[in-house]
Amino acid sequence: MISPAPIYLDYAATTPLDSRVADRLRDVQSSAYFNPASNHIAGRQSARVVAEAATSLGALINVDPASIIWTSGATESNNLAILGAAKQRAHCGRHLVTMRTEHKAVVDVFRALEKTGFEVTWLSPGPEGQLDPETFEAALRDDTQLVSIMKINNETGVVQDIEAIGRICRARNILFHVDAAQAVGKVPVDVSALQVDMMSMTAHKFYGPKGIGALCVANGTALEPQMFGGGQQKRMRPGTLPVDLIAGLGTAATVAAQCIDDDLCKLVMLKDRLWSGIRGIDGVRLNGPEQGGYPGILNVSVEDIEGESLLLALEPLCVATGSACNSQSQEPSYVLRALGLSDQEAQSAIRFSFGRQTTVEDIDFAISAYRSAVSKLRSLAPGIAA
Ligand SMILES: Cc1ncc(COP(=O)(O)O)c(C=O)c1O
Structure with missing residues (x-):
C-alpha cells in the first residue's frame, strides 16, 4: 500500500531545506570543500567561503562577523554560552537566572551547573507564557552573574521582551544569553540594538542544513572553552569547520534577509x-x-x-x-x-x-x-x- x-x-x-541553500551546498561540495584552516590555495578558498557566510549571518542579525563562533547547532551553542560564561566568571558570583519554559538544551545545562555548586533561580511565566520584567528584576541579586532567556518559545511561540531584560542586565553588569533558535531567520533580530552578550542560533530552523549553528559572542565576552583540540576559532571551539554546511547557513541567512x-x-x-x-x-x-x-x-x-x-x-x-x-x-x-x-x-x-x-x-x-x-x-x- x-x-x-x-x-x-x-x-x-x-x-525543509530552501532550494537556494541546496544549490549552494552542492556548489561548495564540488568546488571549495577543503579544510579552511589549511595554509594553501585550496584551504584559503574554503576560508573565504566561511568568511562570506559569516558576513551574511552578521548582516542578518547586525553583528560583527568576527563575533560568530560556528557550532553544530543551538544545543551546542547554548552549552558553550552557559557553561563557558558561568565557569569563566564564577568569581563574579554563582547565582544564575533562567526560566522554567526554556528548551531542554538550556534547562539541562543549568541543572548540570546546579550540581557543581551554582545556584539557579527558575522563573515562571505568566499564564500566557511571558516573563514579566519586574518579576525578572526582583529575582536578581548582587551575586547574579548570568541570565539566559529565550526569544521565542519552541512549543507555544511566546515572544519574550529581550530588549527590556537586556536593559536590566546591562544596568547591573550581568551577562545575558539569548537562545534565539526559533527566532533568527524567522523574525527580525538586531543583536547590536539589544543589550545581549551571547545569542544561540541554528540553521535548520530557517531553511538551512542540519548540523550547523552559531553562537554570537558580543561585547568582548570571555568564555571558558568546553572542547579542546586544534586552534580553530580562537581555540573557543576547535575542530575542522564543515565549510559546505557553513556556506548553506550563510545562504539561508541571505535568503532570510530577503524573505x-x-x-x-x-x-x-x-x-x-x-x-x-x-x-x-x-x-x-x-x-x-x-x-x-x-x-x-x-x-x-x-x-x-x-x-x-x-x-x-x-x-x-x-x-x-x-x-x-x-x-x-x-x-x-x-x-x-x-x-x-x-x-x-x-x-x-x-x-x-x-x-x-x-x-x-x-x-x-x-x-x-x-x-x-x-x-x-x-x-x-x-x-x-x-
Ligand atoms: C528554542 C530551541 N533551542 C535549542 C534548540 C536545539 O537546536 P539544535 O537542534 O540545533 O541543537 C531548539 C531545537 O529544537 C530550539 O527550538
Whole structure:
C-alpha cells in the first residue's frame, strides 16, 4: 500500500531545506570543500567561503562577523554560552537566572551547573507564557552573574521582551544569553540594538542544513572553552569547520534577509485561518498569547482527548505534541505545565507550526483533519479518548 504524502506542519522541529541553500551546498561540495584552516590555495578558498557566510549571518542579525563562533547547532551553542560564561566568571558570583519554559538544551545545562555548586533561580511565566520584567528584576541579586532567556518559545511561540531584560542586565553588569533558535531567520533580530552578550542560533530552523549553528559572542565576552583540540576559532571551539554546511547557513541567512517580511505576512494569515477554523470546537483552548506571539506556531489543547491518540488520528498531517526533543517522554510538557495547564490539558496539546512552503491548502487540510480526529476520538470513548 502506498502511504499518503505527508502534510508537513512541524516547522518548529525543523524546516525543509530552501532550494537556494541546496544549490549552494552542492556548489561548495564540488568546488571549495577543503579544510579552511589549511595554509594553501585550496584551504584559503574554503576560508573565504566561511568568511562570506559569516558576513551574511552578521548582516542578518547586525553583528560583527568576527563575533560568530560556528557550532553544530543551538544545543551546542547554548552549552558553550552557559557553561563557558558561568565557569569563566564564577568569581563574579554563582547565582544564575533562567526560566522554567526554556528548551531542554538550556534547562539541562543549568541543572548540570546546579550540581557543581551554582545556584539557579527558575522563573515562571505568566499564564500566557511571558516573563514579566519586574518579576525578572526582583529575582536578581548582587551575586547574579548570568541570565539566559529565550526569544521565542519552541512549543507555544511566546515572544519574550529581550530588549527590556537586556536593559536590566546591562544596568547591573550581568551577562545575558539569548537562545534565539526559533527566532533568527524567522523574525527580525538586531543583536547590536539589544543589550545581549551571547545569542544561540541554528540553521535548520530557517531553511538551512542540519548540523550547523552559531553562537554570537558580543561585547568582548570571555568564555571558558568546553572542547579542546586544534586552534580553530580562537581555540573557543576547535575542530575542522564543515565549510559546505557553513556556506548553506550563510545562504539561508541571505535568503532570510530577503524573505522575512513576506514570510511573516503569510504566517499571520495562515495562523489566523487555522485558529479561526478550529477555535469553535467544543473544549478547545489556545496555549500561548492571543496577540503578539510568533505567527508560525499555534499550540492548542482540547478537552477529553489524549495528544498521542490525536497525533495518530491526524496522520498524514505531521504535527507535534510538544518539543521534538522531548518526544520520547511520556510526561506532559513541562512548558505547558509552567503556564498553569493541568496534566490533561497539557497532554492533549498539539503544536502546529508552519513556514515558507506551507500553503492555504495545507492549513485547510489541517483544520478538517483536526475537526474529524477530535469527533472520531470523542465518539470512540466518551470521557478520555486514549
Ligand atoms: C528554542 C530551541 N533551542 C535549542 C534548540 C536545539 O537546536 P539544535 O537542534 O540545533 O541543537 C531548539 C531545537 O529544537 C530550539 O527550538
